[in-house]
Amino acid sequence: VAIISAIAGLGFWSLVLGRVISSVVVAVSFFIIRPWRARLVWDNKIFSSMFGYVKTMYLFLFLSIFTTQIDRLVVSKILGIAFAGYYSMAYNFGSWALNNILAIADRVAFPLYSELKDDMDSLRAVYSKFFKYILFVSIPILTGFILFTEDFVHIFLGVKWSAIVIPIKILSFAGFFGLIGNISNGLLKAISRLDIDVKRNLTLSITLLVTLIPLTRFYGMVGSCVAVLISFALTQPIYFKYAIETIKMEKRKMLSCFLTILGIDIIGIAFYILCGRLFVNNIEWVFVRFSLSVLSYISAYSLAAFL
Numbered sequence: 001v002a003i004i005s006a007i008a009g010l011g012f013w014s015l016v017l018g019r020v021i022s023s024v025v026v027a028v029s030f031f032i033i034r035p036w037r038a039r040l041v042w043d044n045k046i047f048s049s050m051f052g053y054v055k056t057m058y059l060f061l062f063l064s065i066f067t068t069q070i071d072r073l074v075v076s077k078i079l080g081i082a083f084a085g086y087y088s089m090a091y092n093f094g095s096w097a098l099n100n101i102l103a104i105a106d107r108v109a110f111p112l113y114s115e116l117k118d119d120m121d122s123l124r125a126v127y128s129k130f131f132k133y134i135l136f137v138s139i140p141i142l143t144g145f146i147l148f149t150e151d152f153v154h155i156f157l158g159v160k161w162s163a164i165v166i167p168i169k170i171l172s173f174a175g176f177f178g179l180i181g182n183i184s185n186g187l188l189k190a191i192s193r194l195d196i197d198v199k200r201n202l203t204l205s206i207t208l209l210v211t212l213i214p215l216t217r218f219y220g221m222v223g224s225c226v227a228v229l230i231s232f233a234l235t236q237p238i239y240f241k242y243a244i245e246t247i248k249m250e251k252r253k254m255l256s257c258f259l260t261i262l263g264i265d266i267i268g269i270a271f272y273i274l275c276g277r278l279f280v281n282n283i284e285w286v287f288v289r290f291s292l293s294v295l296s297y298i299s300a301y302s303l304a305a306f307l
């Protein structure tokens with residue numbers, strides 16, 4: 001529907017029309033496959049129980065939306081729409097691991113945490129495994145965006161997008177802190193401790209507001225990215241500390257896991273730098289240079305992890 005509407009000349013309305021009709025078709029299909037009609041039944045006891053749980057979640061969601069959108073608003077108001085487009089593109093790459101790997105893992109982890117919330121030993125064991133494997137997959141992706149952004153942008157986006165190279169690097173670095181903080185989201189929801197999440201997002205919002213406007217005015221889009229980095233670096237580790245303290249997790253065990261994966265990552269980076277200095281950086285073909293650089297890092301990271 002969206003493609004046909006676009007060809008017919010409806011412009012951006014084709015996207016709206018496609019989304020609306022898609023939702024209608026899905027809803028009708030559900031009724032055909034599983035005939036069921038909603039009925040309005042009011043139960044104060046059920047309402048009180050549900051509202052008691054979600055009232056904090058509403059505040060958490062509001063603050064989450066605020067912290068993820070206020071930077072775009074400030075950039076568009078101070079620097080203009082064009083720079084807002086550049087910033088959004090850079091932010092999408094910088095937060096890719098958070099928005100994809102972590103979000104998918106959270107969908108699996110949350111119901112599991114909910115089932116185990118009364119068995120703290122099992123809950124800690126499962127959380128520890130999720131922590132280890134999410135870091136193991138996400139850290140090399142974030143590192144990859146930092147190391148290979150320039151060639152990646154030139155190959156897949158074009159030279160006209162060169163302005164987002166440095167912002168992607170800064171936001172990917174901020175992603176390390178975001179990863180540490182957000183890895184506990186599903187856990188705290190499962191044990192009904194969203195109050196910790198709310199405090200984190202409130203602190204994050206205040207820090208972001210204090211740093212975002214002056215840094216954007218003086219240093220442009222790079223300043224906006226630095227503001228995000230500062231706010232993440234100041235708030236996310238503290239939030240993670242409170243999360244593991246809440247379930248009485250051993251800090252030394254979590255730190256050891258993090259430092260081990262970070263050490264593996266450093267080995268991968270060192271091998272990439274060595275290969276670059278020896279022969280890769282001298283290759284003129286960008287795609288070949290990019291491919292060999294990625295291969296050298298992944299090979300060293302995988303071998304170090306295996307050992």
